[in-house]
Amino acid sequence: MAEKLTDNEKEYYVLVRKVFAILAPFYDVIAAPFSGIRDRMVNFTNAQKGSKTLDVATGTGQQAFAFAKKGYDVVGIDLSEAILNVAKKKNKYKNAKFEVADATNLPFENNSFDISSISFALHEMPLSIREKVLKEMVRVTKPKGIIVIADYDLPKNKISKFLVYHFISLYETKYYKTFIKSDLEALLSKNRIKIMEKDTVMHGVGRILKGINNKLLY
Numbered sequence: 010m011a012e013k014l015t016d017n018e019k020e021y022y023v024l025v026r027k028v029f030a031i032l033a034p035f036y037d038v039i040a041a042p043f044s045g046i047r048d049r050m051v052n053f054t055n056a057q058k059g060s061k062t063l064d065v066a067t068g069t070g071q072q073a074f075a076f077a078k079k080g081y082d083v084v085g086i087d088l089s090e091a092i093l094n095v096a097k098k099k100n101k102y103k104n105a106k107f108e109v110a111d112a113t114n115l116p117f118e119n120n121s122f123d124i125s126s127i128s129f130a131l132h133e134m135p136l137s138i139r140e141k142v143l144k145e146m147v148r149v150t151k152p153k154g155i156i157v158i159a160d161y162d163l164p165k166n167k168i169s170k171f172l173v174y175h176f177i178s179l180y181e182t183k184y185y186k187t188f189i190k191s192d193l194e195a196l197l198s199k200n201r202i203k204i205m206e207k208d209t210v211m212h213g214v215g216r217i218l219k220g221i222n223n224k225l226l227y
């Protein structure tokens with residue numbers, strides 16, 4: 010039986026579908042600052058060609074394409090049909106495909122993927138959704154498989170931190186504030202993702218975390 014959503018979660022689903030239907034045609038321009046992290050994220054996984062890879066909340070598929078370019082066999086999923094249509098139109102890779110799906114309820118069997126990734130999506134989610142998404146990524150990724158996450162961070166320097174926080178808060182949803190103040194690494198660890206490597210990107214405004222799926226075999 011489907012889990013009952015809280016009012017907060019319902020509000021989030023309505024918002025995501027509405028916002029990304031509007032942003033879909035311009036999303037690649039808006040996301041241009043993230044373009045430098047795509048290949049870095051692939052290199053970070055250090056996996057073999059042909060690795061079965063899931064890109065969660067793929068948006069216009071830029072991260073999925075970076076995996077496909079390196080020979081990974083990739084599926085990108087997203088809640089927004091509008092944004093996935095952009096990904097599908099841009100797709101020139103036989104080893105990349107896209108499906109509409111909710112990351113809190115992935116339409117894949119347990120242990121289906123060698124790698125799963127999520128970039129710049131967790132900060133847009135209420136904590137309860139964020140946690141459900143991580144649980145699903147752990148479920149569909151093989152034990153000891155790689156889970157790679159890119160998202161916002163704050164620079165160490167106090168003035169830069171203040172400026173970046175207030176600037177990003179102007180255009181992101183209300184969930185950014187709770188996300189950036191939360192302990193992402195503790196959340197990953199609670200969900201059996203063991204952090205193996207970290208990288209600071211975009212002058213401290215972003216981070217990439219590479220984890221190993223530390224779940225027990227099931």
Ligand SMILES: C[S@@+](CC[C@H](N)C(=O)[O-])C[C@H]1O[C@@H](n2cnc3c(N)ncnc32)[C@H](O)[C@@H]1O
Nearest residue numbers: 029040066067068087088089111112128129130
């Ligand atoms: C800021 S965009 C990031 C897109 C892409 N990963 C990137 O790095 O450019 C966030 C994406 O998360 C998707 N999303 C949000 N909640 C989702 C959910 N529950 N399931 C699947 N996709 C979701 C949105 O539709 C949107 O495409």
